[in-house]
Amino acid sequence: MRVAIGTRKGLWTAAGMPGDWAVSHPLKEMAEFASVAWLPMGDDRPPRLIVGARSWFWGPSVLISDDDGATWSEPEAGAVTFPPELGAAVERVWNLTPDTREPGRVWAGVEPHSLWKSVDGGSTFTLNQALWDHPHRKDWQPGAGGPAVHTIVPRPDEGMAIAMSTGGVYRSADSESGWEPANQGIKVLFAPDPYPAYGQCVHRIAMDAENPDLLYAQNHGGVYRSADAGTSWQPIMDGLPADFGFVVLAHPTRAGSAWVIPIDAGTMFPPEGRLRLWRTYDAGETWAEVGEGLPSDHYASVLRDAAHVIDLDGTAAIAFGTRNGSVYASVDEGETFDEVAQRLPDVLSVRASA
């Protein structure tokens, strides 16, 4: 199992299995890595590592490496850049999502609110004009971290769902012809109208392994489920120790199964300092705490892109990192975790690969 770890001040990878992890030296320094991704390359080639970097001095970049970070490449003109006539500038690449529907297709969620597509394995990206031209864009506001599209969920057909802070969930039948808000039932805690059509601060969404119309959402307050591809949402947070958090992960192969990592909204710590995942096997009807091996005196949160789940030989393997620089991994559906790395900078992004 490979794990890419993007932090506020550098990039690392880890390889191994529970009890036997090898963590790299810093592959990149003096930049933050809000997004990382592994792109399968087929045959016997290692997966491509794609990272969204931002130097506080020299601006944002998307870099790719085909040798586990030993060497990097980036187009001279940059991989993600707005056309000059739009008068906009990329601040940060928040999310990189390989799209398994087509080899070489990768999506990027970017600040300011925008969606970008690559068809060459992450080397270059083009702006999704339909979302950029959306009449709601002027109303989308920055969340605490900035105004960005941060979650990208390709469906098995050509449809897609995305989430942004703030703005909420939007969906499209083909990603090109138009986007509609899909937030009915998701409560807003920070505006006069608790149920607007859009404007929610949805932190992350995930799609069920077997039913693409079944979505899960970790909202800025509240965990939700949609059985109709986002047309309507129902709360499913009963039984959780906190309804706040940044992460929701859907099981890679098992229907109705997902995890959240609850965070106390008042402290931004795990409830009572217990860093745990909560797992459902019935689409949110019931939840159970999992995570043996995780600390019970932990005082830092887990950010949206700092958790990932993959199918590893028929079981779910999970990796996640914390804002106080620890990375944990599980190869048994989250039942038990092993510490992969510790004392790193603030972990912003984590992605695993088999």
Add this chain to the structure above:
Amino acid sequence: MTVLVRLPQSLAVDAGGQHELAFDLAPPASLADLLDQIQALHPALGRRLRDETGAVRRFVNVYVGEDESRALNGLQTPVPADAVVLVAGSVAGG
């Protein structure tokens, strides 16, 4: 006229490994003219200095002679013949 641009170590990789670059500009020239030529000849370096809107990045300081360009006339600051232009990251971080 020739203008010499001095770069920090972290930007040399975007300038073919060089820490100093010389540019020929037609007088009268402004800092914008110089940055446009950098963008044209060294696009990777150019976008480290300015974003897509043409603005100098927030934590990039560009000195024309002894003065940082924001304290002069920004991108319209005249660049005299034989000027030395220093690019430096702000004193920031932690």
